[in-house]
Amino acid sequence: MQQTFKAVKSIFISLLIILILIINCYAIEDAIVAVVNNELLTLKDLKNYILSTQASLVTEGIPEEKIKVIMAELQKNGLNKLIEDKLILSRANVIGLEVQDKLVNERMKEIKSKYASEQEFLDALIKNGTNITELKSKYKDQFKIQFVIEHEVKSKIYVNPQEVTDFYESNKELFQKKERVVLDSIYISYGKDKSAAQAKANEAIAKIMAGKDFLETAKEYSDSPSLGEIEKGQLMPSIEDIIFNMEEGGVSSQVEVDTGIYIFRISKIIEPKIAPLVEVKDKIYNYVYQNKLSEKFRTWLEELKNNAYIEIKK
Numbered sequence: 001m002q003q004t005f006k007a008v009k010s011i012f013i014s015l016l017i018i019l020i021l022i023i024n025c026y027a028i029e030d031a032i033v034a035v036v037n038n039e040l041l042t043l044k045d046l047k048n049y050i051l052s053t054q055a056s057l058v059t060e061g062i063p064e065e066k067i068k069v070i071m072a073e074l075q076k077n078g079l080n081k082l083i084e085d086k087l088i089l090s091r092a093n094v095i096g097l098e099v100q101d102k103l104v105n106e107r108m109k110e111i112k113s114k115y116a117s118e119q120e121f122l123d124a125l126i127k128n129g130t131n132i133t134e135l136k137s138k139y140k141d142q143f144k145i146q147f148v149i150e151h152e153v154k155s156k157i158y159v160n161p162q163e164v165t166d167f168y169e170s171n172k173e174l175f176q177k178k179e180r181v182v183l184d185s186i187y188i189s190y191g192k193d194k195s196a197a198q199a200k201a202n203e204a205i206a207k208i209m210a211g212k213d214f215l216e217t218a219k220e221y222s223d224s225p226s227l228g229e230i231e232k233g234q235l236m237p238s239i240e241d242i243i244f245n246m247e248e249g250g251v252s253s254q255v256e257v258d259t260g261i262y263i264f265r266i267s268k269i270i271e272p273k274i275a276p277l278v279e280v281k282d283k284i285y286n287y288v289y290q291n292k293l294s295e296k297f298r299t300w301l302e303e304l305k306n307n308a309y310i311e312i313k314k
Helices: 002-029 043-059 064-094 101-112 118-127 132-152 161-170 194-209 214-221 237-243 277-306
Strands: 032-036 039-042 180-189 228-231 260-270 310-312
Touching: 032 043, 032 064, 039 043, 039 064, 043 064, 043 118, 043 132, 064 132, 064 277, 064 310, 101 118, 101 132, 118 132, 161 277, 180 194, 180 214, 194 214, 194 260, 237 260
Parallel strands: none
Antiparallel strands: 032 039, 032 310, 180 228, 180 260
16 A cells, blocks of 8 residues: 555656646746837747748748858847847838738748649648748738838938949949950860860861861851850869960960860950949949948837837846
């Protein structure tokens, strides 16, 4: 009888310990990590935010290396990012911004199209710890954040054409073009017989040296089109050492690469020069715009934070 009592007592104590551990786990997950206005953010909210972000990235087929970078940043600054998203979503609600279900459904359809079947898509969701409802909610929030930023930040940015011109005039060294050549080329693939390819290349060079037009010879012998205009830095150094030391009109000897043989002729040498404004104005516009956008967004986000009650729990 006493042994039975001891056994029951032992089982009871074990169950009690397990229950305490379970309660502690829930208590930890329910621990408040931050307060944003009148909303409590728990450790569970933070974990779900990070996991749902990862799940949506994987489901969308984002490259693994890019996901690693995003998630590494989120692991370090996840709470701050969650708070910022909450503030932006709150702002969207204040101005009455709504996201139509049609947009979310179209986004879901786009993601599903990357999978061979509906079942494969559902399996991917399960594998990544999410489901259709959670994914739709994530996309709805993403659309809201996107739309409120467009409404309150992007719509207020303007780049004056004079700003583009001023940037160009002050930073001309950034638009210095590298040395370039217009390259006529003959490429002869090794195929299955390297010796035959070398003999064919010798034959082509002999005809060119005898006065046959290079381009006509290329039509007869080349296995691929001419390379055309090449900027220094685009080809292998071993090839560039040859072509950028040739004179205009010069023809190279055989230049062997892993897959075949090249014969080059320098059709034209284009000396380094500063690109004209008309060539780079779109690039400058985008650069100036992105700088303004980044600055405007930072200022706008700081205003949201300054006008909110935020308390981060230690």
